[in-house]
């Protein structure tokens with residue numbers, strides 16, 4: 442039997458534990474805005490990691506759920522005294538002190554009370570409930586790996602760090618610096634976000650941007666003094682159409698007006714109007730092109746004033762040669778476990794995007810197969826927990842760098 446098949450057999454023997462833990466995690470509501478709920482998930486996860494012998498640190502965050510760091514797969518440096526982390530296991534040289542980073546999050550998009558309304562349920566090989574796919578099943582995978590290490594089943598090549606944020610669903614505004622710090626110390630990052638519909642990994646993510654255009658006009662009576670006014674709504678309408686031209690579908694860049702507001706009354710020339718755009722870009726150059734054009738917008742009506750804001754909230758995760766190599770190595774492991782690991786891109790950003798942007802190769806979407814992220818149809822395949830855990834374990838045993 443191959444090594445990967447051994448790992449698979451081990452994780453299959455843990456199925457009862459895995460489903461039970463998944464149920465406990467899903468039963469705690471953890472919307473991003475609810476720090477207390479997110480921290481309750483963190484407390485539960487921390488206890489599981491501690492029981493599995495991991496070194497666990499809770500990193501307090503202001504205005505968001507605390508970040509949890511669980512490290513295992515290396516022993517305290519008692520041998521060479523030069524800071525190199527000794528390698529556990531065979532007679533190989535000590536690995537340099539750089540980790541494999543596993544990335545997840547505790548928050549979900551579901552409000553408080555959702556777990557009571559739509560409780561965790563197992564039907565055959567499927568489990569449903571809020572956040573089961575995005576991404577409480579991914580947390581279970583990490584705990585399984587820590588337990589496998591404790592039970593001396595898993596023999597990783599690098600020290601393993603699992604890092605969980607509590608504000609991923611809103612773009613990790615609070616935890617992002619911590620994620621980036623940890624990524625800088627990593628050789629590669631494995632993201633436990635939901636996989637693509639075919640089970641494939643995510644090797645590219647579009648960058649996500651926000652553009653705000655605000656027009657300041659001049660109020661006037663629409664019936665008596667229309668020419669004294671400057672209509673901000675009319676100016677904004679022209680700007681919305683001008684901006685839409687910047688979209689480049691062939692390049693993969695989309696721009697879409699999602700919010701618009703303005704005016705004070707029907708019979709008043711609108712003194713103010715504002716629109717907010719969602720932008721998706723495949724590469725940093727595309728964002729540059731768009732940003733430059735946006736910041737150079739000029740009012741059509743010279744008496745109107747424009748206030749323009751362009752923010753890249755998630756940098757694009759570009760499919761670099763290193764990411765391709767990481768996916769190829771993971772693909773070999775998957776075949777040994779008994780399945781094929783495809784790849785694909787997605788229009789959405791994640792914490793993995795931040796890691797990729799600082800130059801660390803990221804393979805994302807390594808969570809358990811399922812469907813319906815952010816939807817009431819959300820479910821996960823329980824029979825895929827063991828193969829996905831075996832895939833991760835195999836990667837950690839075989840892949841030293843991208």
Ligand SMILES: [Zn+2]
Nearest residue numbers: 575576634635
């Ligand atoms: Zn997620």
